[in-house]
Amino acid sequence: MKNLKKTTKVDFATYIGVTLAFLIVSVLQGRDMLTNAMASWLVPVCCFIVMAVSLNLVVGISGELSLGHAGFMSIGAFSGIVASMSLSEAIPLAPLRLAVAMVVGAACAAVAGFLIGIPVLRLRGDYLAIVTLAFGQIIKDLITCLLVGYDKRGLHFVFNLDGLRSVNDLHLEEGGVAIIKGAQGAVGVTKLASFPAGYILVMIALVVVLNMIRSRTGRAIMACRDNRIAAESVGINVTKYKMIAFVVSAALAGAAGALFGLSYSGLASSRFDFNTSIMVLVYVVLGGLGNIWGSVIGAAVLYILPEALREFADYRMLIYAIVLILVMLATNNDQLKALVGRIIPRRKEAETNG
């Protein structure tokens, strides 16, 4: 073990930590020791961990501020729901269908990520941020206008551009179901998601992202982040590497979306609005930019925090806001840093996580 690299140790610790958390929670759940409220957090927490990890790839590793990550989650959620609902007869086995739905969600989000990445990655800094925000809004509005139905003849799509169409315009045959009903979103979804599936997805996301960061590709991406011109001068194709990070991130967000979509029987596209993108960004920044295990903890803690604050009823979101500001101030306070630095002796190793 001793000759392992520091980064490798941190990575393995992350895998082990997540696995341990999964095992402990599973055992508790098996013994009925979890409250219903806690049980209801499990799947969304997994989804948002994957969201945070994937966003960290863009914001932390690739260094581009994205304010529209929820858009990819939305694409993944609705394409995953459509896949799962339309394949319910072809693939009766629920876990397999869930896997297929997640793959479809990931694939759709990756395609969207690629198409969006072409214009987005031409821009820099805050201009890039506002364009991702714009795409997030556009995706939300487009899905609000989308009607999808399934019957024996296959899938039917109607796009409600003029606001005059309704589910009847899908002209479904007898026995057909409307899967996405525009504003109302998806209704009557068969729930497939489970905590083990969430765990597997988190592990996949971690393996993909961590291996990517430690690979040649990851080093190239970070080189582009740290100094674009220097990276270009040594022959790194900046656009290509930024695109890789963007698409992988979108795909993971899509898979998380599919899992999220299949854990509720109804879901509207308004769930994936600007606020959701911002929430995920908060998870990433509080967890630490470029710090993957930080994102895991950040997402878990901050998703649960408002739920845990329910005792405060009307004041809970106010307290949440104050906690957010105080944590940001505390983590950036020089005196506090110096104090902590004195208590915990500075370690010799260089920065482990960029």
Add this chain to the structure above:
Amino acid sequence: MVFFSYLISGISLGSVYAIIALGYTMVYGIAKMLNFAHGDVIMVGGYICYCAMTYLGLPAIASILLSMVVCTVLGVVIEGLAYRPLRQAGSLAVLITAIGVSYFLQNAAQLIWGVTPKIFTSAVSFPLPQGLTDLGISSEAIVTVVSCVVIMIALTLFVNHTRMGKAMRACSEDKGAAQLMGINVNRTISVTFAIGSALAAIAGVLLCSSYTTLMPTTGSMPGIKAFTAAVFGGIGSIPGAFIGGLLLGIIEAMAKAYISTNLANAIVFAVLIVVLLVRPSGLLGKYVPEKV
């Protein structure tokens, strides 16, 4: 004829965006931070004016002034407590703090003023000749457009011809160098926040005068739109924010009228994307070449 009334509503909406965007762009230009709490300061401005008029019975002008004073203080306090300690930290840390402040203001407003929307009596209403009303022109629209132009000109003059304006421009170029020249950077940024927040108060009153309902979430969407407008015109540029806001309003109204009311927002954002692809720093933004 109908086209004209659409155009009027677009200009009127755009002027509100422009006033908010002016505040956004000032703060961004000098402090280099995306102040996501700006939209919520607008909401607070609306509520203060509402309370002054309804509960204190103050005349409209006094209410607007009171609301400007309160928002100015609020802006300076927010800057001092939440943003100043993060001056040396990364831009993302400030962004997250701004989001925290935004949540805080929204939820505090809900606790203070309740969740039921308040109906805002127009603070700037006066009778118009019949001919203008038939064209779809309202007194609010006139006041909004006029005050927007006045504010834009005043700001431009202030930034270009006063000592403080010069200090602001210096800070926006290079904070370190400005400090070496004896400029009090912290004070300059505070003044910027004060101006931005006072503008937000005006925008809040005008927004609520035209669109009557006031609730804790009133500011968030106009805030995002104004941010878009500021980027559209080139963030940091005062005439840019003005033009960006106006164009955004007009595009939104035209998209609603002639393309699809469903997708008006999406179309606005799509136009933004196209513009940024052609001009990556917005319409009037300065292109800053990278140094090697």
Add this chain to the structure above:
Amino acid sequence: MKKSIIRFLSLALALVMVLALCACGGETQQGPGPAENPNTEAPATEPADDGGNEPAGDEPSGGDNEPAGEASGTFKLGGIGPMTGGAAQYGMAAMTGAQIAVDEINALGGPVQFEFKAEDDVNVTDTAINAYGRLKDWGMQVLVGCVTTTPCISVAQEANTDRIFALTPSASSTDVTAGRDNMFQMCFTDPNQGLSGAEYIKTNFPDAKIAVIYKNDDAYSVGIRDAFAGQMGDSIVYEGTFTDDTQTDFSVQVAAAKDAGADVVYLPMYYQPATVILNQAKAIGYAPTFIGVDGMDGILDQENFDASLAEGVLVMSPFAASSTDELTVNFVAEYQKRMGQLPNQFAADGYDCVYAIYNAIQAAGLTADMSTADICEALIATFTSDSFSYSGLTGQGMTWSTNGEVTKLPMAFLIKDGVYTTP
């Protein structure tokens, strides 16, 4: 490295806080209800277990139900609705209405008592499920909720699996009840509203040119519009939409409706955007007949609202705060005392939900120590039985069909001189 240590510490701190809060959760008796009224949280008086008490005469009449046995015990009612965020006004109203009913019932001192706990769902699906889980932990036996449609669909599915009886005050989509025998509605379904609106217009405005403005990202609005448009067909000359992000400005839609020559404008939406539409129509001198749906109720009660704007507006609503019957007057007075404003239809629906459940519990002779599933089955049987009907704030002689929909008469009110009048 230092940075990450500090981050870790701060996160650990946050984690400790969360855990501490969770731990506190066990001890705290219960969170405050939607309204700040400390006296309502008093523990329910001990149930009369001797069975000697007569069932107290509750105000809303329970129809002609024969109590099957002596109902008794303290039932735990859970409520879910948005109490923060953009839809908070609806959740707050419904939950306060329900709380008033609970307090009244407890004050009667009858054998059936309620404990009520309302949780916030921010109008978001996953938060609603979390709130539901929390209520289950608390021991909820009957659910009043959810208030809004989208979260309600998911919660209804969970409640169906768990066999918890649920009665929603205001989630009006047919998708809420579809295929779930335990899910009932207090409000009209959206298609019913659209159909009755179409019928009303056909009768009273036979040759009218109609414009419709509706909210495209709201299931309620779209649901009513679809049924309405299906009936009216070609007499609709203009349809405009808006979304949550564009509900501050309707000048374009109003101008287009005017341009299309519409003399009736149908507004299937809540009163808040409708207020803006009325305002902007007035600003450009456009005065058609505006016809609203039940969500329009509340428009007159807004603080500072210029009632002359709503002059001549038709509201198809089951509830009017200006009604003079004793039940409504008492409810309005109590609601005003708590919230400082007039109740709207949401509040009345919340109130009626609790009383309907109360009556059904008495009719079925349930006791609080029965299992939640048994209570659920008994309530389903009672609600769908022919002999059960409920009269309350939002209608007389309401009955429920097996698919959970309520049958009651819609009432059309004409706003005249700032009050509801019957046209």
